[in-house]
Amino acid sequence: MRKPELAAAIAERAELSKDKANDVLNVVLDEITNSVAKGDAVTLVGFxxxxxxxxxxxxxxxxxxxxxxxxxxxxxxxxxxxxxxxxxxx
CATH class of the missing domain: 4.10.520.10 (IHF-like DNA-binding proteins)
Known part of the structure; x- marks a missing residue:
């Protein structure tokens, strides 16, 4: 699965538009990237x-x-x- 496919799956399951789901996915990935770059661990319980x-x-x-x-x-x-x-x- 690639990023556009993941955004489409999020849109369908969360009943969002594809653009909104893509924006949410980008924000999540940016926050993970920024935190890890600073040296902080990012823990998603269960994942x-x-x-x-x-x-x-x-x-x-x-x-x-x-x-x-x-x-x-x-x-x-x-x-x-x-x-x-x-x-x-x-």
Whole structure:
């Protein structure tokens, strides 16, 4: 499912217009993005938790030449599914 399909499903289930559902979805995603970017964890009970994770610098390998390269430290987003989501998938 892609974002437009998700917005359409929200519109149908919440009896909203597709434009309004798309606006709501954008606001939710923006708030999650902003919170995680600040370093705050976002927990949606039963669904899961989004949080910022740090990767330390490490040595890697250039796949074309095999030469060692330094990979700089970076940040990424981690997601830990909640119990209800895990149970529904299994």
């Amino acid at each position: 899961g938790t989004f949080q910022k994770k740090n990767r330390s610098a490490r040595t890697g390998k250039n796949p074309q030449t095999g030469a060692p390269i330094q990979i700089p430290a970076s940040s990424t987003v981690g997601f830990k599914p909640g119990k209800a989501l895990k149970d529904s998938v299994n």
